[in-house]
Amino acid sequence: MAYDLEEQEQIATFKAFWSRFGNLITWVLIATLGSYAAYNYWNTHKRNQSVEASALYDELQAALTANDNAKAQRISADMQKKYDGTSYAQMAALGAAKTAFEANDLKAAKTQLQWVVDHGNDEYKAIAKLRLAGVLLDEKSYDGALKLLNESFPPQYSAAVADRKGDVLVAQNKLAEARQAYVAALAAMPANNPGRQLVTVKLEAIGGTAPADANATKDAKAAAAAA
Template identity: 85%
Template sequence: MAYDLEEQEQIATFKAFWSRFGNLITWVLIAVLGSYAAYNFWNSHKRTQSVEASALYDELANAVTANDNAKAQRVAADMQKKYDSTSYAQMAALGAAKTAFEANDLKTAKTQLQWVVDHGNDEYKAIAKLRLAGVLLDEKAYDAALKMLSDGIPQQFAVEVSDRKGDVLVAQNKLAEARQAYVAALAAMPKEHPARQLVTVKLEAIGGTAPAEAKDVKAPAAAA
């Protein structure tokens, strides 16, 4: 097929351009298409992981309900090995910690909670720290419990932190500081907070007085 002079000049210009830049353009396209393929593969992989982790978590939830500590620990360990980047692994570790605690296996409970502290997002880390402080309280490791409660827990958990600090301080017989902690918890609670009545009872049990905004919730009358 014959080309006119203008077309021949355009073809020559293109050939010269491609001779100079064609290799670079090819590699750029390969990189872009490779990145796109990798992105799609990663998203597909994450979706597959989420589905598989969800099925395993259901298995763990059944073990927790049945108080099957051995099975809960096995499933949690499997999830931490295979699906550590999913939220299901964090929830599984919290569930496994619960069954271990109820089985009086405090060492395993602490190990599971520490895994969440080390690998979880901010919310799950905070929950794990609060529960770990409770385990440390049961072990009479009071200073360690207070340190755990002072270790960067988000402000949204301020009520729970103050309440748990109060519990630790009562165990240490530091009643004045415990009263301050319970008062701080009550002051931060909305009126409808489900734990408000319990914290009020604990505060009054050590000679404290609930702040005015907590007065609308009365402790239950003692049985005759």
């Protein structure tokens, strides 16, 4: 097929352009299509993982209801291995830790809680640290519990952290410090929090007095900041 002069010039220009930029354009196109394919694969993979993890979590819930600690531990370990990036794995570990604790299997309880501390999001990590501190308290590992409670926590857990610190300090017979911790816990709790009553009972049991007026509340808040 014959081309006129103008068409030949256009073909020559295109060939020159492609000779110079063709490989670059091809690689950009491959990268773009590859990224899109990878994005779709990742989303599908995450959806499938979520569905599979949800099914396993239902099995774990049944094990918890039946107080089957051994089965709960197996399912949780399986979820941590296969679906560690899902929230279901974190919830499963917390549930398995509870069942282990109730079965007096403190080693398993600590293992599950530590996994959440190491792999969980901020919310689940805070819950795990509080519960792990409770297990350490039961084991009389007071320094370990306090070290854990002195780590960073989201602000909404300040009352629970101070309360648990008070429990540990009472066990150490450090009553003055325990009173400060309980007062700090009360200062961090809203007035309508039902937990206030229990903290007040614990505070009064060691010779403390719950703040009752505005000035006392200010003192309590100061104690909370220092705790």
